[in-house]
Amino acid sequence: xxxxxxxxxxxxxxxxxGDGTATVAVIRSGSCDECAARSLCGNSKSDAPxxxxxDLLGVKPGDRVRVSAPGKNVLxxxxxxxxxxxxxxxxxxxxxxxxxxxxxxxWGSIAGVSLxxxxxxxxxxxxxxxxxxxxxxxxxxxxx
Numbered sequence: 504x505x506x507x508x509x510x511x512x513x514x515x516x517x518x519x520x521g522d523g524t525a526t527v528a529v530i531r532s533g534s535c536d537e538c539a540a541r542s543l544c545g546n547s548k549s550d551a552p553x554x555x556x557x558d559l560l561g562v563k564p565g566d567r568v569r570v571s572a573p574g575k576n577v578l579x580x581x582x583x584x585x586x587x588x589x590x591x592x593x594x595x596x597x598x599x600x601x602x603x604x605x606x607x608x609x610w611g612s613i614a615g616v617s618l619x620x621x622x623x624x625x626x627x628x629x630x631x632x633x634x635x636x637x638x639x640x641x642x643x644x645x646x647x
Contacts, residue, residue, distance in 0.1 A: 509573075509574035509575075510571050510572065510574060511572045511573075511574060511577060511641075512569060512570070512571050513529045513530070513570050513571075514567065514570070514647065515527035515528050515530050515551075515554070515570055516530070516565065516566070516568075517563065517565060517566045517568055517643075518553065518564060519564055520558060520562060520564060523558055523559075523637075524555050524558055524637075524640070525555070525556055525562050526553055526554070526556075527553065527554050527555075527568060527570055527643070528552070529551060529553065529570070530551070531552075554570060554641055556570045556642055557637050557640050557641070557642045557643065558643050559642065559643070560644075560645075562643055566646055567647040568645065568647060569643070569644055569647060570641045570643055570644070571641060571642055571644045572640075572641035576638065577639075579639070580639045583626070587622060588619045588622055588623070591615065591618040591619050591622055592616070592618065592619050593615065594615070594618065595612075595613075595614035595618045596608075596611035596612065598611070598614065599611035599613075599614045599615075
């Protein structure tokens with residue numbers, strides 16, 4: 504039996520297009536009401552969540568499409584955005600706790616937050632220098 508990689512699949516309607524991307528208003532599924540992260544994606548009763556996706560099919564506004572995001576990319580993006588900063592925060596706290604005898608918590612907090620800020624700054628600068636990477640963006644894989 505062949506194992507298929509896990510993907511997140513959603514349907515939506517194209518709102519606007521441009522520069523090889525399309526903004527898609529995602530159509531809520533029944534599982535949205537039960538999702539713990541619904542407030543983070545704009546899932547309220549009045550707003551449809553929107554996502555910018557890579558458009559290799561040449562869609563037009565009004566087209567109904569399927570958007571896919573490989574589970575591997577979603578997990579990797581979460582590690583980059585949350586996992587590495589958490590490790591840097593804890594490393595800064597632990598390092599300062601071992602080095603400083605007085606006010607270790609203060610210096611550890613300052614060092615940990617500074618390392619996180621530096622990490623996010625490096626990501627921001629490198630993303631601008633190399634252009635917007637489309638590696639972690641979902642793709643429009645079908646016009647419905």
